[in-house]
Amino acid sequence: MSPEKLVYMANQIGRFFAHQPEEKAVANTADHLVKFWDPRMRKAILGYVDAGGQGLQPLVLKAVLTLKLNVDSVQARTI
C-alpha cells in the first residue's frame, strides 16, 4: 500500500483527536488504528516509520509507534 496514502489517512485520524490532551490523543489515534486498520496496513506504516516516518504529524507518529507491540503480538498469533 502506498505509504503516502497511509500517512494521509493516519494524519486525518490524528487531526480529529488533536484537540485532546496529547496522551489521550495519542491513545485514541492508536486505538483507532488498531480497531480499524488491517494488520498489513499497520505493519506498512510501521515500516514507513522505521524508514524515517516523514510527513506524519507528531502525535500520529507517537501513536504509530505504540502499535509496535500490537503488530508483534499479531505476528506471534498468526505465524
Add this chain to the structure above:
Amino acid sequence: MSLISEIDFGTPVSDAETTVTVTIDGFAVTVPEGTSIMRAAMEAGIQVPKLCATDSVNAFGSCRLCLVEIEGRAGTPASCTTPAGDGMVVKTQTGRLKKLRRDVMELYISDHPLDCLTCAANGDCELQDMAGAVGLREVRYGQEGANHFDAAKDQSNPYFTFDPAKCIVCSRCVRACEEVQGTFALTIDGRGFASHVAAGMDEPFLASECVSCGACVQACPTATLIEKSVIEIGQPEHSVVTTCAYCGVGCSFKAEMRGEEVVRMVPYKDGAANHGHSCVKGRFAWGYTNHRDRILKPMIRERISDPWREVSWDEAVGRVASEFKRIQATRGRSSIGAITSSRCTNEETYLVQKLVRAVFGNNNTDTCARVCHSPTGYGLSKTFGTSAGTQNFDSVDDADVILVIGANPTDAHPVFASRMKKRLREGAKLIVIDPRRTDLVRSAHIKADYHLPLLPGTNVAMLNALAHVVVTEGLVNEKFVRDQCDGDAFADWAAFVARPENSPEAASHFTGVPAETIRAAARLYATGGNAAIYYGLGVTEHSQGTTTVMAIANLAMATGNIGREGVGVNPLRGQNNVQGACDMGSFPHELPGYRHISDEIVRGLFEKDWGVHLDAEPGLRIPNMLDAALDGSFQGLYVQGEDIVQSDPDSKHVIAGLQAMECVVVQDLFLNETSNYAHVFLPGSTFLEKDGTFTNAERRINRVRKVMAPKGGMADWEITLAIAKAMGVPMHYSHPSEIMDEIARLTPSFSGVNYAKLDALGSVQWPCNDAAPEGTPTMHIGKFVRGKGNFLITEFVPTDEKIGPRFPLLLTTGRILSQYNVGAQTRRTGNATWHGEDLLEIHPHDAEERGLHDGSWVRLESRSGATSLRAHITDRVAPGIVYTTFHHPDTQANVVTSDYSDWATNCPEYKVTAVQVAPSNGPTAWQTEYQAHSHESRRIAHPAPLPAAE
C-alpha cells in the same frame, strides 16, 4: 394463496382519544370521535355504497351514493362527510335510499362505456360493483345523449393509461395526488359537463409534473387510470406481501400474480413504513426482473479478455473454491475477501460475512455502506451508543420543525418525502441545508422557512455555527443535558462551539451563507417545538462525514430533541437493506450487532456456535482491498450484488485494483461494470425469487417473500452455501428462517426476531428482545443506549480537495427520482423515459462564461479523470457548483471523483470534487475505449451447434 383484498373503510381513521357509540342498522358501534358514519359502518362490517370515497384521502362528498338516513334528522346526508355522533341511529338501506342510489348510478352509467367484458378492470371495478350493489337493472336515459365516449386516451406514461371516456370525475385521483403524494399534478378542469381530470396544464401525463407514483391509479375506482401490465396480462389471481428492493424506505407491496407472472405491484396498506403509498420505482419499475439481459447460467473464463463460457453450477462454484483455496495457499489466509450486498437480504448478507470469517478465516468483508452511511454507524455509536436512526417514519407526524441536511428525499426517499410534505402542509417549519435548491426548498404548497445553500464541504462549519447560537443564546435544554448526557463532555463541547471561530459570522466565510440566516435557522430549530433532523449522503460522503454525524447528534442532544416522537436524528438510508447489511456484521471490524471483532467474549460466542476459530484482527475495507490488490497481498474477491466499478470513487483506481486480482467472482442479475473484470459470474436472484428480510432506515425488519422460483436455479443464499461447501466448510440451512434464528441466537438486538413473529406482526423494529418483544419504534427514551449521551468536539477541517485556476468549480453528485444507484435495475425499465442519461447541472452564469448551451456536450474534468456528458443549464445549482448523477455507465461519473475519504471510515468524498467544465464534441477517448472494452468483456461464447444428423 389468494388475492389479498384490503378493506377500504372509505374515510381515514380518526386519531381522537374520545369515542362515540352509534347504532347503524341496529348494531352499536363504538369509534373514535370524528370517525365518519361510512367508516363506522364498515368497522361493523356494513358496506355503504360509495364511489368518490376511499380511506387514503379525506371525504369529498361528491358521488351521492353513500347517502344514509339518520333518525331525527331531515334529508339523506352523505355518510362519508358526516361524523358519527354519540347516540346517533343510522340506517344505510331504506326504500328512499335505494331509489336515490339507483337514480345516481343510472346517471353515471348513462355516460360510461358498457364494454365491461373487454375492459381491463373487469373484476376489479368499483363502478361495476356499485351497479351491482344498488341493483341497477336499466338505464332509462340510454347512451345516445351527450357523452365522453370519444375522449382521447392518454398512453404517454410508460406504466399506465388514462382513459377519460371511463372517468366518472370522482376526484379520487386528484385528491390522491394532493393528499397522499403531495405533487398537485392533477386537477379537475372545466365546469359541469365539461369537467375532466387534467394533468399539469391539461397536457399528457408524461409532459406534466406527474411523478408517476401510482397513487392516482390506485385510487381510481374504474379503468380510467389503470396499469398497462393489467391491460396486457389481465387481472391477478393471487398475491403475496413482500418488501420493495429499492430505497431504504422499505415499502411493503402486494405482488399481484397470475401464476409465476407478476401482474402488478400494489403498495400494501398495512405496510408500516409506507401505509399504502409508493413511488415510481417500487410501484412500476420491476420489469428488470424478467429483462432479456438477465444472466441465468453460471459462467467462467480464464482471463478477463476471454469471452464468457456457460458452465454448470457445480463447475462454477468448484472454480470459485479451487481458485480461492489456491490463492490462500500461495498468498496467505488474508489474501481473499468479499463484499456483501445491501440489495440482498439480511440472511444472505449474514451468510457472506460468515463465509469470510468462518471459511476464508479472515475478516476481509465489507459492504456498500462503506461508500454511503458508514459514518452514520461510527458517529451515532460514539454519541448515542447505537449505529442507527432514532425514530420511525411515523414520528414525522409529530415534528414541529424539520431540518433536512444533505438529503433530497423527494428524489431518493420519495414515499417518506410525501409523508414529510404532508406534515409541512399541516404547518411544520422547514430548514433545508443543501448546496442545491432541491424540491423541498420550494415546490407545490411547500416552501422552506430557511434554505441554507452552503458550499459543499462545509457541513461541519455550518453545524458548529448552529450549535454556537444554541449555546451562546441560552437555548440549551439544560434539564435534558443534565439528566441524560455526560456533563463533562457537554461542558467541553459547549466551550468549544462558543468560540468565536465557530460563530455564524465566522462560518459564513466558509459556507457562503449569511450569518443572520444561520442564526435564525438555529433559533427555529432550538425553540420551534419538536425538532427532527433528517440527513442523507450529503452529510456522510465527505472527508468529515463522521464528524458531521457527530455534530448532528450534538445539536440534537443540546436541544433535547431525542427520546420521544417528533424529534430525533434520522439517517435516510440509500439502498433497501443498507441498515441490515451493517447490522449483519458486514464491516471488517465487527460481528453482527456492531460488536468489535477483538471482543473475546463476543468472538467466543460465534466461535462456539460456528465451530471455528475466528481471527481477532480487523480486515480490509473496500478501498484497502483495492490498494492491497495492487501490492499483491489481496488477490481474490467475491462480490455479491454490488457494482464497485460504477459506484465507487475514482473508477480508474477501482479498475486497476480489480485487474490486479487473480480471481474476481461477481454474483449479480446482469453483467455489470465490475463483471468486466471478473473471472466467474454467478447468476443472482431478484427479491421476487427468494425469502428473507430487509431492514429499512427506521430499523424495521420486513419480510421478503418468494413469489417465483429463482430464474437462475439458486437463490443468493443458496449460492453462498454452495461456495462454503465447496471450500470444505458446509453450512446447513434449509430455509432463510433458520438463518434468522441463528442471527437472533447470536445478536442481542435481534434476539426476539423470528419469521413467525414477523408474519404475525407484519414487521418489527430492532432492538427486538425480551425487554421489547414487539420492537422499538423510538430509541433512547429516558436514557441513551450508551448510558449518558456523549458530546464530541467537532472541529471543522476544510477538505484538501481545493478549487483553483485549473479546477475552479465544485462537483457534487447525487441521485434522481426515476433511477436507482448504478441504474442496473431502473435503466432496464420504463423509468429510462424520464432519465436516459446523466446530465451535468450548471448555473447559467458558469455556462455562459464557457459558451455552453443547454443540451450541449461538455467535458467534465478533475484531477482524477475526465468524462463527457450533456449540460443542463439551471439555477437549481449556485454559481461555482455543478451537479450530476452516476446512474449510467456510459458516463462513468466516478471517473471524476477523488480518492479523498472520511477520516474515520474511508467513506469517499463524493460530494466535493474540484472540476473544470468545457465544451466538448462528445464522449472522451477514455469513455470510448471503456465502452469498447465493456462490450468485449460481455461476449458469451456459445458452443457451435452440432451438425445436423444425416
